[in-house]
Amino acid sequence: MRIKNILGRIFAVWGAIVFVGTMLLIVIPVGFTYWIPGRKGVEQFRKFGRAWIHSFLFLTGCRIVRRGAENFKKGENYIVIVNHNSLIDIPISTPEIPGPNKTIAKVELSRIPIFGIIYKRGSVLVDRKNAESRRDSYRAMKAVLAEGTHMCIYPEGTRNKTGKPLAPFHDGAFKLSVDTGKHIVPALLFHTKKVLPQHRPFFFWPAKMEMHFLEPVSPEGLDAKALKDKLHEIMEAYYVAHA
Structure with missing residues (x-):
């Protein structure tokens, strides 16, 4: 265990160097995508983001396996909606979603120099402590969906620290589905806690991660609570069966 702790910290130093180095290579191309409006701009941004994250994973000895992409219909x-166990979840999940997508994200991280340029380009930002910001972000998510772009949401709100397969879900994603009529694709991440464990500061471990997309779920005939309960049940059962 002591050797693994030492190696994990060495890998963390290397991971930080690779993350920053590869980020600096794509920040200028990403900046140009701000000039491309709507869905096309998001699509170009995601191409750069996917190349960045796949390069990072390769150079740090990690890989991600994607299953169920066929559930996204042309x-x-x-x-x-994606489960959330580790800090690496957001960087790896949005590049794996087939097609242009944006994710709901905390406004605080957008203030980090250089990284904030990339972070803001792929996100709908929200200050969760501000009611007006939450309303604005909800309208922005509707606009994202209206232009034909996927909207990625982590319904647990933050990393799951409950000890259960999934933490309780918040209402936002399900209200959005009912209001817009858009189907929800449940997605499950596996083994991300091996790479960046919650309770080990500055620790990184190379591992294979997986992202599974399940069949879309329609909001038809359901209110937000019933839809939320249904999706929680589907995702929890799948996670338990495959973890």
Whole structure:
């Protein structure tokens, strides 16, 4: 265990160097995508983001396996909900979603120099302590869906620290689905806690991660609470069966 702790910190130093180095290579191309409006701009941004994250994973000895991409039907866009166990979840999940997508994200991280340029380009920002910001972000998510772009949401709100397969879900993603009629694609991440564990500061461990997309779920005939309960049940059962 002591050797693993030492190696984990060495890998963390290397991971930080690779993350920053590869980020600096794409920040200028990402900046140019701000000039491309709407869905096309998001699509170009995601191409750069995917190249960045895949390069980072390769150079740090990690890889991600994607399953269920066929559940995204051509010409359709969805609300994609993802479980959240580790800080690496957001960087790896949005590049794996087939097609242009934005994610709901905390405004605080957008203030980090250089990284904030990339972070803001792929996000709908929200200050969760500000009611007006929450309302604005909800309208922005509707606009994202209206232009044909996927909207990625982490319904647990933050990393799951409950000891259960999934933490309770917040209402936002399900209200958004009912209001817009957009189907929800449930997505499950596996083994991300091996790479960046919650309770080990400055620790990184190379591992294979997986992202599984399940069949879309329609909001038809359901209110937000019933839809939330249904999706929680589906995702929890799948996670338990495959973890």
